[in-house]
Amino acid sequence: MTQFVLQARGLTKHYGHVVAMDNCDFDLRAGEILAVIGDNGAGKSTLIKALTGAVIPDSGEIMVNGEPVHFRSPLDARKAGIETVYQELGVAPALDITQNLYLGREQRRKGLLGTVFRKLDKSAMRQGSARQMADLGIRVQSIRQKVDTLSGGQRQAVAVARVAAWATSVVIMDEPTAALGVRETNQVLQLIERVRENGLPVVLISHNMPNVWQVADRIHIHRLGRRIAVVEPDSTTMEEAVAVMTGAKQPEALA
Amino acid sequence: MTKLDDAVLLEKEDRAGPWRAALSSQIAGPLAALVLAIVIFSATTDSFLNPGNLSLIAQQSVVVGTLALGQTLVILTAGIDLSNGAIMVLASVVIGNLATDGNVLGALLAGLATCLVLGLLNGVLVSQFSLPPFIVTLGVLSVLTAAARLYTDSQSYPITSEFLTALNEGPAFGGVTITYGVMLWIGLTAILGYALTQTAWGVRVYAVGDNPRAAALTGIKVKRVLLSVYLTAAVVYAFAAWQALGRTPTADPSGYATANLDSITAVVIGGTSLFGGRGGVVGTLIGALIVTVLANGLTQAGIDSLYQQVGTGVLVVIAVAVDHFVRTRQTR
Ligand SMILES: Nc1ncnc2c1ncn2[C@@H]1O[C@H](COP(=O)(O)OP(=O)(O)O)[C@@H](O)[C@H]1O
Ligand SMILES: [Mg+2]
Numbered sequence: 001m002t003q004f005v006l007q008a009r010g011l012t013k014h015y016g017h018v019v020a021m022d023n024c025d026f027d028l029r030a031g032e033i034l035a036v037i038g039d040n041g042a043g044k045s046t047l048i049k050a051l052t053g054a055v056i057p058d059s060g061e062i063m064v065n066g067e068p069v070h071f072r073s074p075l076d077a078r079k080a081g082i083e084t085v086y087q088e089l090g091v092a093p094a095l096d097i098t099q100n101l102y103l104g105r106e107q108r109r110k111g112l113l114g115t116v117f118r119k120l121d122k123s124a125m126r127q128g129s130a131r132q133m134a135d136l137g138i139r140v141q142s143i144r145q146k147v148d149t150l151s152g153g154q155r156q157a158v159a160v161a162r163v164a165a166w167a168t169s170v171v172i173m174d175e176p177t178a179a180l181g182v183r184e185t186n187q188v189l190q191l192i193e194r195v196r197e198n199g200l201p202v203v204l205i206s207h208n209m210p211n212v213w214q215v216a217d218r219i220h221i222h223r224l225g226r227r228i229a230v231v232e233p234d235s236t237t238m239e240e241a242v243a244v245m246t247g248a249k250q251p252e253a254l255a
Numbered sequence: 256m257t258k259l260d261d262a263v264l265l266e267k268e269d270r271a272g273p274w275r276a277a278l279s280s281q282i283a284g285p286l287a288a289l290v291l292a293i294v295i296f297s298a299t300t301d302s303f304l305n306p307g308n309l310s311l312i313a314q315q316s317v318v319v320g321t322l323a324l325g326q327t328l329v330i331l332t333a334g335i336d337l338s339n340g341a342i343m344v345l346a347s348v349v350i351g352n353l354a355t356d357g358n359v360l361g362a363l364l365a366g367l368a369t370c371l372v373l374g375l376l377n378g379v380l381v382s383q384f385s386l387p388p389f390i391v392t393l394g395v396l397s398v399l400t401a402a403a404r405l406y407t408d409s410q411s412y413p414i415t416s417e418f419l420t421a422l423n424e425g426p427a428f429g430g431v432t433i434t435y436g437v438m439l440w441i442g443l444t445a446i447l448g449y450a451l452t453q454t455a456w457g458v459r460v461y462a463v464g465d466n467p468r469a470a471a472l473t474g475i476k477v478k479r480v481l482l483s484v485y486l487t488a489a490v491v492y493a494f495a496a497w498q499a500l501g502r503t504p505t506a507d508p509s510g511y512a513t514a515n516l517d518s519i520t521a522v523v524i525g526g527t528s529l530f531g532g533r534g535g536v537v538g539t540l541i542g543a544l545i546v547t548v549l550a551n552g553l554t555q556a557g558i559d560s561l562y563q564q565v566g567t568g569v570l571v572v573i574a575v576a577v578d579h580f581v582r583t584r585q586t587r
Contacts, residue, residue, distance in 0.1 A: 075474055086472055094465040094532035099458050104473035106455035118454040148582070162473075 153184025333531025351506025374489025
């Protein structure tokens with residue numbers, strides 16, 4: 001039986017007269033890459049924010065591993081093992097790679113040095129981040145490099161490495177490749193596949209259809225505030241999916 | 256495969272760590288400038304390189320240098336504190352006034368409390384109300400400048416207590432007197448340097464100054480970090496007030512009128528970025544020394560002290576240009 005890691009039923013969110021989510025459902029299976037596609041303003045980001053505690057839905061239910069949860073803040077979602085990469089906002093450029101990976105979760109030394117003098121355990125954190133970067137196949141000259149010396153793709157890789165390091169149930173990425181060139185985009189896509197290989201399911205929001213068809217196991221099509229179809233890249237063409245996404249075709253028309 | 260490479264690379268770096276970090280960072284430039292200035296003045300004047308003069312340079316640097324340590328914390332968060340000199344002056348007249356009763360320790364604590372209340376005011380306005388630090392501290396500067404004069408009726412208090420002027424005393428090592436004030440300055444630099452580079456608080460201060468939204472998204476309580484910075488800076492300003500009473504044993508409400516800008520100068524020459532997130536207190540200590548060495552050396556060389564201001568100005572521009580270059584550099 002398929003295990004669902006993250007689910008939502010009947011999510012609704014109104015902003016004044018705007019209905020950002022309209023009885024929206026969502027299902028993420030263990031170990032899959034689920035792409036979420038939809039027109040601008042379809043409500044994708046609102047859905048993601050609801051799933052990560054950044055927006056509290058007017059109604060509806062969210063479940064983690066089948067258990068209902070009520071996220072009041074992004075911190076609650078993080079405690080449930082859900083980590084998010086936000087577009088362009090992921091990293092602090094003046095800090096080095098290790099500091100970025102451990103930001104907000106710094107490790108202190110054992111004993112008096114840690115408890116009284118609050119001393120950081122820099123070597124443990126460096127080893128941890130070197131291991132994390134290696135596990136994801138991210139190559140950098142040095143783990144001490146400041147992030148502003150990295151290319152755009154490497155920076156995004158650091159942001160992905162951080163969420164992958166701390167996520168214990170789900171990794172969510174909102175348009176992680178929007179600002180990147182072709183080669184760098186491919187690096188990040190490979191990274192997303194690595195995260196899946198390491199056992200974490202990934203939710204990928206993207207406007208780039210070829211990218212989506214390249215990595216996704218399933219595709220959630222979003223339109224007018226709700227999920228109108230879930231398709232698989234093997235059995236649905238990009239043209240068909242885009243037609244459904246834009247309303248040119250009814251979802252029932254899909255095989 | 257990558258695992259092994261990285262592990263090897265890491266080990267090699269860890270050994271070279273502290274030195275490499277110190278030399279590669281922003282400190283290298285200011286340190287080179289300081290050494291260069293010392294070498295030039297030592298070679299061109301007879302009086303510069305003598306124990307008494309070197310000791311004097313350190314003492315002359317102490318008040319602005321200490322203020323600049325607090326200023327560094329604020330600037331690291333991409334803020335600026337125009338009120339630090341005025342806070343120090345108000346604290347020193349409060350101390351001077353209360354000390355006339357003879358309760359010197361109580362007076363000193365009242366000075367600390369004055370700094371903390373004003374640091375809290377700046378910190379709350381900046382963090383909780385998200386007001387720009389430039390405007391907040393400009394306003395506080397204006398109010399305090401008047402407040403210090405109203406409080407003292409524009410009089411100054413002579414300081415007679417030995418305890419209050421003790422920071423200007425100290426042991427001599429081979430003819431070089433190291434005052435307790437200088438030791439305190441170096442000690443504060445060491446403590447703040449440790450806090451900034453070796454604790455999670457420090458990492459968060461840099462992160463908040465560098466990219467506050469990214470910091471917030473990682474769960475850092477940005478407002479709390481900002482408030483802690485203004486409060487810590489306030490404690491440092493209280494020490495500066497004590498230093499000032501040692502340097503000139505009068506609490507003068509109209510003294511140190513340019514100390515705020517001088518402290519910013521020391522911070523900038525010391526390599527800390529006005530845009531936040533880069534720099535540190537050791538650089539600031541060097542920056543404060545550079546300014547004093549320039550003034551002192553040019554005087555020894557018999558050159559008009561106006562050229563000291565020219566030299567300082569040039570260094571500020573160079574420092575800002577270097578910072579701009581560092582922040583906008585892109586590899587590949
Ligand atoms: N905070 C908000 N206040 C008002 N309207 C909002 C807010 N967030 C989203 N919306 C509206 O909700 C709709 C869905 O937005 P969004 O979830 O960002 O869509 P998408 O990410 O698919 O482009 C849009 O019409 C948008 O204008
Ligand atoms: Mg969006």
